[in-house]
Amino acid sequence: MTTYIAQFTAKHQILQVEQNSIFIWRQESGAIDTSLLEDKIKRESALHFYELVAGEDYDINQEDILVTIEKTQAFSG
Numbered sequence: 001m002t003t004y005i006a007q008f009t010a011k012h013q014i015l016q017v018e019q020n021s022i023f024i025w026r027q028e029s030g031a032i033d034t035s036l037l038e039d040k041i042k043r044e045s046a047l048h049f050y051e052l053v054a055g056e057d058y059d060i061n062q063e064d065i066l067v068t069i070e071k072t073q074a075f076s077g
Contacts, residue, residue, distance in 0.1 A: 002029045005075035006037060010046035013064040019049045024075060038067040 003026050010019040023041050042062050050060045 001026045003075045003077075004032065004072055005077075006041070006072040007070040008038075008041055009068045009070060010041070010049065011066045011068075012050050012060070013066075015050060015053060017050075017053050019046055021045065021049075024077075032072050034069050034072075037069060037072070041067045041069075 003024060006023045006025075008019075008021060008023055010021075023037075023045055025037075025040065042065050046065050046067055047060060047062055050065065054060055
């Protein structure tokens with residue numbers, strides 16, 4: 001298993017707040033499937049970020065979030 005780090009941006013269709021962050025994950029060495037990574041970031045990071053921003057009165061749907069991967073690399077931190 002190799003640890004990787006990704007710099008990403010997440011945007012919500014309605015909320016006018018942008019998440020610029022990093023995401024760390026482990027996978028078998030090899031090519032990074034950015035589509036799978038974008039979905040993983042939505043589920044494990046961006047969804048929670050927008051739920052925190054929106055508060056309890058607004059339901060956040062994963063389909064309303066667009067994640068863009070800026071860059072990735074192996075991480076030994």
